[in-house]
Amino acid sequence: MTDQQFIHSGAEKKPRVQAMFNRIAGRYDFLNHALSLGIDILWRKKTLKSLRLKDGDRLLDVATGTADMGLLALDIAKVDVLGLDFAYEMLVYGSKKLVKKSATDRIHLVQGDAERIPLQSETMDAITIAYGMRNVGDIDQTLSEFYRTLRPGGRVAVLEFSLPSGRIFGPLFNFYFRKILPFFGGLFSNKTDYTYLPESVRHFPSRGDFMDLMRAEGFIGVECYDLTLGISSIFIATK
Ligand SMILES: C[S@@+](CC[C@H](N)C(=O)[O-])C[C@H]1O[C@@H](n2cnc3c(N)ncnc32)[C@H](O)[C@@H]1O
Structure with missing residues (x-):
């Protein structure tokens, strides 16, 4: 499969x-990590710190993968974490950890789908999704499920890669991301x-567009912080 054939939204992507x-x-x-x-x-x-977690909070980590976010959350507070992911093998490695x-x-x-979260409404104090939002088939539907499952006043934090915009660092990072990373990734994995x-x-x-999508679902106090020259961004919002 070439990248051109990879679908970047909709049901076929999932x-x-x-x-x-x-x-x-x-x-x-x-x-x-490498x-x-x-x-x-x-x-x-x-x-995780942006969520201001307290002992006893219920945290839903969507697209949890191998459970890194949940494990790190325990260093911050005595929370109860539910990690949701649709890739069974990722969860197998996560459960070993x-x-x-x-x-x-x-x-x-x-195991479950971010677009149909198997939880009752307003049952979670906080939601995280790290490097998962760009992978879902339908971002609006996923945000709508976040809104539904959060209790009023609950907070959501979305960590996602961004494209740095600096005049020197932007093109340099673009080169790393588009050429070097697939090359090294290809040494250990499928290119x-x-x-x-x-x-x-x-x-x-x-x-800006992602923040608008969050607001359109009803989230308030939507904020975005760039990390490390804009390689990643954190989006935070409250229900
Ligand atoms: C890049 S990994 C991130 C894993 C983990 N959050 C982390 O930070 O390492 C993306 C994860 O999103 C999951 N994912 C993608 N779409 C999903 C969906 N619709 N429902 C549930 N999980 C999904 C994938 O299975 C994968 O484990």
């Missing part, structure tokens, strides 16, 4: 994304998987 994450699950953590040079851990912590870190009493993993990454970032709405 089974392809699901198959891709099932395929790369065993290499995901290594590649993730290709971001470990900076992603700082970005994740910052995202939970056992290793003795976190099975605080974090539960469930298409790492061509999908920059393409999916390119297809993601701009910061």
Whole structure:
């Protein structure tokens, strides 16, 4: 499959994304931290801190993958985490980490779709999604499910790659993202998987457009913070 054939929205995208994450699950953590040079851990912590979590809060981590966000959340507060992902193999690796870190009493993993969250309305105090929003088939539907499952006053934090706009750093990063990253990704994995990454970032709405989508769902206090020269952004909002 070439990147041109990869669909970047709609129902056809979902089974392809699901198959891709099932395929790369065993290499995901290594590649993730190596290709971001470990900076992603700082970005994740910052995202979690923006939620101002308190002991006893119920946190839903959507597109949880191998459960990194849930595990880091436990360093901030004694929260109860539900991690949701539709790629079973990612959850298998995640659950091994939970056992290793003795976190099975605080974090539960469930296979499910971000666009049809298997929870009753207004049951969550906070929601996170890290590097998942650009992978879903329907962003509006996913945000609508976030709004439905959050309690009034609950907060959502979306961590996602962005395109840096600086005149020097922008093109440099673009070169790394489009050429170097797929090359190194291809050494350990299927090169298409790492061509999908920059393409999916390119297809993601701009910061301003994404904030408008959040407001259109009813979220208030929508804010966006750029991280590390704009490589990633955090979007925060309240129900
Ligand atoms: C790039 S990984 C991020 C994983 C994790 N949040 C992290 O930060 O490492 C994206 C994850 O989104 C999941 N995903 C994509 N679309 C989804 C959907 N519609 N419902 C549930 N999970 C989804 C994938 O299976 C994958 O595990």
